[in-house]
Amino acid sequence: RKEVEQDPGPFNVPEGATVAFNCTYSNSASQSFFWYRQDCRKEPKLLMSVYSSGNEDGRFTAQLNRASQYISLLIRDSKLSDSATYLCAVTNAGNNRKLIWGLGTSLAVNP
């Protein structure tokens, strides 16, 4: 089993739709969680850190479920500009606190 897994998609949704992605992680001792957005052939950019109590930033909501070992990203009222690949990243529990990356979920928002 991979340490961090994401459904690769692609998710094709119409503008205005609500879409949710999950990212599962295997190490129960993982401590930090992030969602990044990556546009085609460009660098990943931080979208949100994920906090234990869940957090929201405009149309985006991130949640952490420690019991089931996954994080989620909810996008409300999808825009065309939300089309991208969404990467989750989780720190391992070792001394170096290394970031482990998912392969990403591809989202296409259609007019």
Place this chain on the structure above:
Amino acid sequence: EAQVTQNPRYLITVTGKKLTVTCSQNMNHEYMSWYRQDPGLGLRQIYYSMNVEVTDKGDVPEGYKVSRKEKRNFPLILESPSPNQTSLYFCASSPLQGSSPLHFGNGTRLTVT
């Protein structure tokens, strides 16, 4: 402007010709890292550095070297590039490894023929 700067953006070279990809950050970050990204394999860490003169291997270090003589710079060196090193490379930095988000450079697309 806070940023991570990589150069060059695009590079085409031939097998065996040594090359260096530069990376510089202006945020006084302790931690810097190099990744390569390939279709179906995602981001894989090549080397990282926790501080000046401290570097460690990541998941795919073979064929690469790095140095961290100054806090701001973390060059990636390919002593004898091979076609399997054709990839998209990203440099990244953060204040601390793991607990802080990474700031990425805008990437170097390397082709080795």
